[in-house]
Amino acid sequence: MEDTAIxxxxxxxxxxxxxxxxxxxxxxGRMLVRGxxxxxxxxxxxxxxxxxxxxxxxxxxxMGGRDVVLAVAPFLATCxxxxxxxxxMGILPIPLLNNPPTSYFAVPLGLAICAVGGTxxxxxxFNGLLGxxxxxxxxxxxxxxxxxxxxxxxxxRLFGNIGGEHMTVVLVTSSVAVGIPLILHVLGLIPAFVQxxxxxxxxxxxxxGVIHTREExxxxxxxxxxxxxxxxxxxxxxVTSVVEGEAAPTM
Amino acid sequence: MEIVLLALVxxxxxxxxxxxxxxxMRRISVSAIEGMxxxxxxxxxxxxxxxxxxxxxxxxxxxxxxxxxxxxxxxTAA
Numbered sequence: 494m495e496d497t498a499i500x501x502x503x504x505x506x507x508x509x510x511x512x513x514x515x516x517x518x519x520x521x522g523r524m525l526v527r528g529x530x531x532x533x534x535x536x537x538x539x540x541x542x543x544x545x546x547x548x549x550x551x552x553x554x555x556m557g558g559r560d561v562v563l564a565v566a567p568f569l570a571t572c573x574x575x576x577x578x579x580x581x582m583g584i585l586p587i588p589l590l591n592n593p594p595t596s597y598f599a600v601p602l603g604l605a606i607c608a609v610g611g612t613x614x615x616x617x618x619f620n621g622l623l624g625x626x627x628x629x630x631x632x633x634x635x636x637x638x639x640x641x642x643x644x645x646x647x648x649x650r651l652f653g654n655i656g657g658e659h660m661t662v663v664l665v666t667s668s669v670a671v672g673i674p675l676i677l678h679v680l681g682l683i684p685a686f687v688q689x690x691x692x693x694x695x696x697x698x699x700x701x702g703v704i705h706t707r708e709e710x711x712x713x714x715x716x717x718x719x720x721x722x723x724x725x726x727x728x729x730x731x732v733t734s735v736v737e738g739e740a741a742p743t744m
Numbered sequence: 745m746e747i748v749l750l751a752l753v754x755x756x757x758x759x760x761x762x763x764x765x766x767x768x769m770r771r772i773s774v775s776a777i778e779g780m781x782x783x784x785x786x787x788x789x790x791x792x793x794x795x796x797x798x799x800x801x802x803x804x805x806x807x808x809x810x811x812x813x814x815x816x817x818x819x820t821a822a
Contacts, residue, residue, distance in 0.1 A: 646803045650803045653805075653810065654802075657809065687795065691798075691799040694795060694799075695796065695799065698796065
């Protein structure tokens with residue numbers, strides 16, 4: 494990092510590493526779906542792939558029906574897998590390849606622009622162009638500024654966590670090369686997963702806020718209320734009684 | 745003298761930001777763990793909500809880190 498030659502070559506290294514991440518993901522995905530996919534006795538690879546996709550499909554199913562799931566779940570899964578594999582590149586013991594692309598500010602910024610731009614595109618797809626524009630300026634005309642701050646906060650959060658961790662590892666490795674970097678790498682596994690998850694969850698919440706208009710929320714609330722008239726009071730009272738019963742002995 | 749002062753000033757934002765963020769994160773995690781122990785069946789939803797809240801607080805801390813890095817950069821430039 495200190496050498497000016499490496500500093501000048503940094504963009505190329507980052508682009509090459511991002512390409513490596515994409516290649517790994519594409520080849521991994523192709524290997525996972527190769528062969529016969531079945532619903533009665535899925536094999537190991539199909540199990541692994543479904544395990545990874547299940548979370549995102551569940552997230553997207555909270556937002557809407559089949560068309561929403563088909564549009565949103567692959568988007569979220571792509572964000573998560575790309576960021577996760579990029580973050581994990583930092584622990585590879587190979588020079589040049591161990592610069593995580595997400596520790597260079599341009600990559601998180603590009604990812605955040607993709608996430609917020611994708612949110613706007615999904616908004617246009619499900620609400621129509623007028624609905625998307627209306628969502629930007631109604632009820633508060635300043636709402637369009639929040640798209641810019643969303644990009645900034647998403648990208649700065651990812652960059653700060655992964656870049657800060659990478660910077661610490663580089664600084665420590667330059668003074669103590671044995672032992673301590675291993676501990677830092679193990680600790681760095683936590684933000685690598687958590688930041689990928691947080692980026693995806695925040696994107697999911699942006700999308701959920703965009704494709705549900707206020708009227709839909711009210712309709713959903715009315716439906717739940719109508720259903721709850723018959724069925725829900727009993728479980729609700731059950732839950733409160735359980736909470737009270739557990740809380741009482743501790744008091 | 746000015747450079748020393750600038751270097752000292754550049755650690756203030758990250759110090760204050762990290763302290764306040766740590767205190768608020770403690771509150772979030774304590775409440776989330778309390779909720780999880782009381783009702784283990786909603787633990788996944790609580791965990792997700794906890795992560796999002798922590799990320800929003802952490803963003804402020806990261807802004808402090810960025811400001812501190814910019815100040816530190818101005819120290820090395822001076």
